[in-house]
Amino acid sequence: MTIKALSLRFPEGEVTIGKALRELEAAGYLVRRRVPLGGGRIATRTFFLDHPGVGVARASVRGGGSGAAVAAVPTYAVAGDEREVLSAPGPGAVPAAAEVSRSDSAQASSGRTRRAAPEPVAASTGPAADLLARLRLADPRLLLSERDVQRLVPAVETWLARAATSDQITRTLTAGLPSEADPIRHPASLLEYRLTTLLPPPLPAAPSSTATVMSPLRPVPxxxxxxxxxxxxxxxxxxxxxxxxxxxxxxxxxxxxxxxx
Known part of the structure; x- marks a missing residue:
């Protein structure tokens, strides 16, 4: 089944389906084999594996299937619009081809490691997190992810500790941005640079106020x-x-x- 035929059946487009098939092939769930049909014709057969790493037998059409070997587990093969299940090998199957195919698939899958799903990030709370989350109300391009908010919270808390108000911080972060037609590709990096570069100095310590007690003036008699x-x-x-x-x-x-x- 071609990518165009799959795009007619599913809501995704050809680019998305093609990318998904390539990812399945890289992960070992999909295998493509070129099979000679005789008379100078060659067909591409696509095999979908339930267990990646298990070899797919290279079916030979010329010998009438006498030398064909299949995988050790059920494997789905798709050729055109047909789908057939290749059964487990019988007593007369040639094990050598299956072993070679299995070793090839095992070597191909051994070099690939699956990426672990990222752990969910706990929502940040507090005045600094609220300020960063509300920046997208001032400019939609300043939409931050939860991880970016957690990374920038300490910098905003430093501003607040130096007696900067929320309005002052918001004006500093949103002033002088590019025109609305220009996208901001990395808003978190832009905000981090401004929070670091434009950090105000701390307020000087208040002088110790010693109350001078002045004696009241006596009225003139x-x-x-x-x-x-x-x-x-x-x-x-x-x-x-x-x-x-x-x-x-x-x-x-x-x-x-x-x-x-």
Missing amino acids: LVSCDGCERAIRTHDPHALCRECHERKGRRKVEVTRRSVA
């Missing part, structure tokens, strides 16, 4: 003017009010004039 007994505020108990002081000054001037005359 009220005293009586010696000339007219009018109440005035002064610290001098023998002071005169303004009018008496002017009157006394005029008297001195008159006395001086009289003495001169």
Whole structure:
């Protein structure tokens, strides 16, 4: 069955199906064999294995199937639109071909290791994680994965520890980005660079405030003017009010004039 025929049967496209078949072939679940049909014709047979690493017999059409050997476990072979199950080898099967095919498949599969599925990442919580998760609201291109959030949380916490507000951090991370038409391929790297390069200095320590206790000012006392007994505020108990002081000054001037005359 061709890739085009599979794309007509399944919702995936030809590129996706072709990539999946190549991955199955690399993992040992799919084997392609070129089989001569006689008369100068050659067909490609595709074998799907339930157990990767088990060899697939190379069926020979010329000898009428007399020299054909099959796999030790059930194997599905697809040629065109037909699908047949190759049974286990009978007593008359040639074991040499099966052993060679099995050893070839075992050697091919031994060099391949399956990648273990990544472990799920626990969701981060706290003000720093919330700030990073909300960046995509300011710019959709700043969408971060959970692993990226966990990696950037310590840097944001450093900013918060230096008395930077959430709004200040958000403005620093979202200001001056490329135009919306340009994609940001690695938003986590961009944010990490800004958090590291633009880190503000810590605030200086507040000076030790020693409260200076100042004695309250005493109010100026009220005293009586010696000339007219009018109440005035002064610290001098023998002071005169303004009018008496002017009157006394005029008297001195008159006395001086009289003495001169």
